[in-house]
Amino acid sequence: MSGQKQPVVGIIGMGDMGRMYAKRLKAGGVDSIYVCDKPESYETLQKEFEGTGIIPLPNGHSVSRLSDFIIYSVEAAALTAVVREYGPSTKIGAVVAGQTSVKAPEKEAFENYLPEDVGITSVHSLHGPTVTTEGQPLIIIHHRGPESNIKMVEDVFRSFKSRYVYLSYEEHDEVTANTQAVTHAAFLSMGTAWKNSSSYPWETARYVSGIEVVKVNITLRIYSAKWHVYAGLALLNPSAKIQIQQYSKSVTELFKLMVENKQKELQDRVWESREKVFGWKKNQDPPSSSSSSTSSSSSSSSENHQIRDPILLSEKILDEFSLGGSSNLNSSSSSSSPSNEGVNVNSSTPNSHLSLLAMVDCWSKLGIRPYEHLTVAGTPVFMLWIGVAEYLFRSTSLLSSAIQAALSDRIHRPDDIEFVVAARGWSECISFGNFDLYQKRFEETSNFFSPRFEEATKLGGRMIKAIQDMQAGKKTNGEPNVQ
Ligand SMILES: NC(=O)C1=CN([C@@H]2O[C@H](COP(=O)(O)OP(=O)(O)OC[C@H]3O[C@@H](n4cnc5c(N)ncnc54)[C@H](OP(=O)(O)O)[C@@H]3O)[C@@H](O)[C@H]2O)C=CC1
Ligand SMILES: O=C(O)C(=O)Cc1ccc(O)cc1
Numbered sequence: 069m070s071g072q073k074q075p076v077v078g079i080i081g082m083g084d085m086g087r088m089y090a091k092r093l094k095a096g097g098v099d100s101i102y103v104c105d106k107p108e109s110y111e112t113l114q115k116e117f118e119g120t121g122i123i124p125l126p127n128g129h130s131v132s133r134l135s136d137f138i139i140y141s142v143e144a145a146a147l148t149a150v151v152r153e154y155g156p157s158t159k160i161g162a163v164v165a166g167q168t169s170v171k172a173p174e175k176e177a178f179e180n181y182l183p184e185d186v187g188i189t190s191v192h193s194l195h196g197p198t199v200t201t202e203g204q205p206l207i208i209i210h211h212r213g214p215e216s217n218i219k220m221v222e223d224v225f226r227s228f229k230s231r232y233v234y235l236s237y238e239e240h241d242e243v244t245a246n247t248q249a250v251t252h253a254a255f256l257s258m259g260t261a262w263k264n265s266s267s268y269p270w271e272t273a274r275y276v277s278g279i280e281v282v283k284v285n286i287t288l289r290i291y292s293a294k295w296h297v298y299a300g301l302a303l304l305n306p307s308a309k310i311q312i313q314q315y316s317k318s319v320t321e322l323f324k325l326m327v328e329n330k331q332k333e334l335q336d337r338v339w340e341s342r343e344k345v346f347g348w349k350k351n352q353d354p355p356s357s358s359s360s361s362t363s364s365s366s367s368s369s370s371e372n373h374q375i376r377d378p379i380l381l382s383e384k385i386l387d388e389f390s391l392g393g394s395s396n397l398n399s400s401s402s403s404s405s406p407s408n409e410g411v412n413v414n415s416s417t418p419n420s421h422l423s424l425l426a427m428v429d430c431w432s433k434l435g436i437r438p439y440e441h442l443t444v445a446g447t448p449v450f451m452l453w454i455g456v457a458e459y460l461f462r463s464t465s466l467l468s469s470a471i472q473a474a475l476s477d478r479i480h481r482p483d484d485i486e487f488v489v490a491a492r493g494w495s496e497c498i499s500f501g502n503f504d505l506y507q508k509r510f511e512e513t514s515n516f517f518s519p520r521f522e523e524a525t526k527l528g529g530r531m532i533k534a535i536q537d538m539q540a541g542k543k544t545n546g547e548p549n550v551q
Pocket of ligand 2: 168169193194195196248290297301448449450
């Protein structure tokens with residue numbers, strides 16, 4: 069950012085994301101950064117940032133008065149009140165952004181409470197605070213003001229080396245409902261199902277291998293994070309309820325076909341969803357080489373068009389990140405891996421993978437094109453979730469054995485029941501739009517898993533990096549990309 073006159077950057081909300089932004093922007097060459105949190109945190113911030121060149125101020129009024137580019141980085145549910153309070157103090161001609169994960173309330177608050185002479189060019193980094201910014205999507209939403217403001221925002225974030233994605237406010241919420249909100253619903257449900265079975269998946273004398281590793285690590289990663297981030301993007305996004313309801317409907321309907329032993333209906337439905345989402349014909353394995361592009365169609369396979377290379381997760385790489393510990397790593401590898409949501413099972417028995425059958429069914433029913441979304445605005449979590457779905461659906465033999473297990477296996481049935489109940493519970497909770505209920509559900513499960521958070525977040529970070537490097541065709545040294 070050297071050479072030209074730099075904009076003064078202001079950050080309101082010094083939580084995980086605000087701090088990450090302040091530190092990275094400073095390291096990336098932004099000269100003047102003013103920050104604040106709630107007034108009661110002023111002194112602590114002053115001590116913490118002494119000598120760093122990041123300047124804490126008492127409140128959002130001071131930050132807004134002095135800064136040319138102001139980023140609100142507060143809880144989604146608090147944003148309206150915070151903008152109502154500080155927005156009127158915004159410097160004439162400044163540009164305002166929000167880091168908020170859901171944009172409908174942000175748009176309304178900015179339109180209602182920012183002075184007319186203030187531009188709105190918002191942002192959203194599609195990753196958590198501990199993941200590297202490099203190569204990750206950074207959504208830029210230019211909503212109001214001169215076009216030159218876009219260049220100013222791009223320049224401010226240049227050092228992040230993120231991939232800029234340009235969307236409108238509405239496009240943002242639609243794409244993140246399809247990617248983040250519904251994906252989180254699946255992982256939240258897995259966690260609740262495990263908790264209600266009083267079972268730690270890595271402790272049940274079984275080999276947590278292959279795609280189960282992703283399920284366990286990402287579930288723990290989500291439950292170790294702040295509940296309000298997930299609550300905000302699910303409860304306040306107008307599109308998210310529909311997606312999450314469809315997911316729970318897909319889970320329930322597939323489960324009913326399983327218990328009614330309706331073999332043909334279940335098979336037809338699963339194979340149809342495979343063709344619609346991935347474009348692969350029934351009984352045909354796609355070519356195994358990574359150069360084969362994955363197709364996606366929202367209506368029929370004849371409309372398929374090439375989207376991007378498949379993810380091609382390998383059991384080998386995933387097994388390196390098993391939370392089970394080396395003592396568990398001696399079973400046979402698993403096209404017949406252990407339970408999906410399940411507990412107390414023998415590693416060699418195939419299971420229904422109900423969470424994944426339902427995910428692909430949900431994408432199919434809603435006409436969601438996961439690979440397209442991934443290309444535009446995928447998060448690391450979404451990439452892994454597509455990766456495991458692709459892994460199961462790619463192989464006709466794996467998918468057939470999952471369908472067979474869904475119909476005939478009784479060992480995993482209790483786990484599947486827990487999963488159905490959990491998915492319905494999360495969907496209902498989100499449809500009520502009640503933050504307190506969400507927090508209670510989230511914290512009950514997160515308390516259950518908390519003893520393993522430290523290990524799981526490190527392992528999950530390394531797993532995400534290894535798979536992203538694999539995707540980028542880079543060789544990984546196994547070091548985490550977490551700071
Ligand atoms: N964490 C993530 O993975 C990501 C989060 N986001 C979004 O970024 C935003 C921030 O998230 P995150 O940093 O994780 O959350 P945090 O809870 O860590 O940070 C929010 C901060 O804002 C502070 N705050 C609340 N009210 C005010 C106020 N009136 N004035 C100044 N500061 C205030 C909070 O204080 P207090 O704690 O006292 O309430 C807290 O320190 C959210 O909207 C989230 O959706 C976006 C991408 C990723
Ligand atoms: O990748 C995910 O889905 C995450 O869970 C991390 C995350 C959370 C909130 C965001 O707004 C962006 C990324």
